[in-house]
Amino acid sequence: MADGDDRQATFGSDGSLETDTTPDATGENDFGEEKAANETDGGYSRYVVSSLLQKAVRRSDEEVAAWAAWELARSGYAWNLWDRLNLYVVEDLRAGSDAALTIERYEALATERWEPAEWKGRLCAIHAALAAARARSTREASNADAYFSAVAEVRAEARERGEQPAHDFPVGDLEPEGEFDAVFDGHTGEGARLDRGTQFFKTHGARVGPEGEDDQSARWQRLAMLLDDGTDYSPEDLDRAVEPVDSENPWGDSDEGDESDLDDQSDADGDPGGDTDDPESDRPGSLSDFSG
Template sequence: MAKENDEERQQTDLHGNPVDNEDDEDEQELNDFNEEMPWYETKGGYRRDVMSSLFQKAVRRSDDETAAFAAWELVRSGPKYESHYWSRAILVCVEDLVAGNEATEHVLRYEELAKNRWEDNGWARRLCAIAAALVCARAQPSRETTHANGYFSNTMVDRARVKQDDDHEPLYEPPVSEEELDPDGEIGFVTVDKHTYPGAGKGRGWPHFRLHGARIGPHEDTVLGKKFRRRVLEYDRPEYSYREPEVAFSEEEIEHALEPTAEDDPWRCEFDTMDTLDEFDDEN
């Protein structure tokens, strides 16, 4: 079983030999030069914060060798350094790699192996750290999440300033304007449906949702997905509906519901019978 206190792990020297620390738990750690090791330095004499930064910058540049070295240096320097490395490695997966990458799962697995299966094996723990670093450095780098956070934050601060200062001109607007999000706006027409209070207040029921809110794009659904969706829509008629009274969809409406949204404008709706839909929504 893993020890609850990482401080109990056996320390090793540059050559992997165990360091006897049983005589004095407060004994100062020694670096590779047989000198007392300050808390902020690694065994190789590097600053811990610099080595941590080196790891992250190497991942961003896909420099797998440098990333692996930085990980190894941190982990071999002691339990606190090792804990710091694993925390940074997970952060790197979210901050510096493209969303949806598989690196996070691998890093978490390597961390679990290091801390549980091989808690008493410094050599194996170092291998886990190196493997995790290689996974990160070989994944597709991207700072999109970090930049999105900064962009959205600044935009909303700028937006609030406009309401307080009539002379202030915002640099950027949010991706969705208030006009677009209005219940009758281009985006609001789809978004403000029966699942929202204002949409329900406008009488937008299941027909509106099925023909607009449930569409996907720009890629078509699978063959089986389209088959299932068509049959659901064909069942939505008074003689077959088992949830609530419905009005049968026309073939034109069904084709619209099955058509993928446009790649260049995913919210655009060129369906000509929206007024008719609103009419029978109000009847339900």
């Protein structure tokens, strides 16, 4: 299938519109008249119908969306139709929607198995438009892009003035020991310099949520940690590794004070490792504890 981007409208140096009408879009319209450049069979501008398609999908107007898709497909502008529907997928569709894969499948059928302007191709066009119109529309990606871009300018201007920006990215300076400390594990240069190895990753960087791990996954995680000969995990480590993050504070630790408390206790005992005279007393438990 030809790339639709190669046939988008462009403007010449004098401001005039330059168009490239494909052979499939030539011929007569419904009235027996020779079609003008970028005219559909119904006598409409394909630019207007293309825009109508996306606006109808965005507003969940199924009938208008279905007609616009049909009009473009039958008029030889299937490439424009599929280009516009794929633009909808990234510009107006809620992330994670199955409609994206549905539209992709209909496009493959219409353009690779059948002829886009023929009956089966037109049915695929209508199906895809209806799937798009019935999906939940949102401008979240476009709005996020516009917002982040605006903040980037504000930050750059503030730095040039030597001031703090009035608006900043949601991650701030992104430094170790800050809100997003968990990301600085051994996979990053900062984390490696802080000697944050497997234990830090398991107990901080690998946590999921807020749903958390299911019972089977949590069991596997605990067993894998217990079988790790290179790292000793405390019972607190095992609990933390499978504990779901807080939905209202996904980057925080529910037991932020535990480590300092343990350190204080270790210092008081004169044992920086927290070990007692019995080397097995602080082991996180036997494998049988997690085998069932």
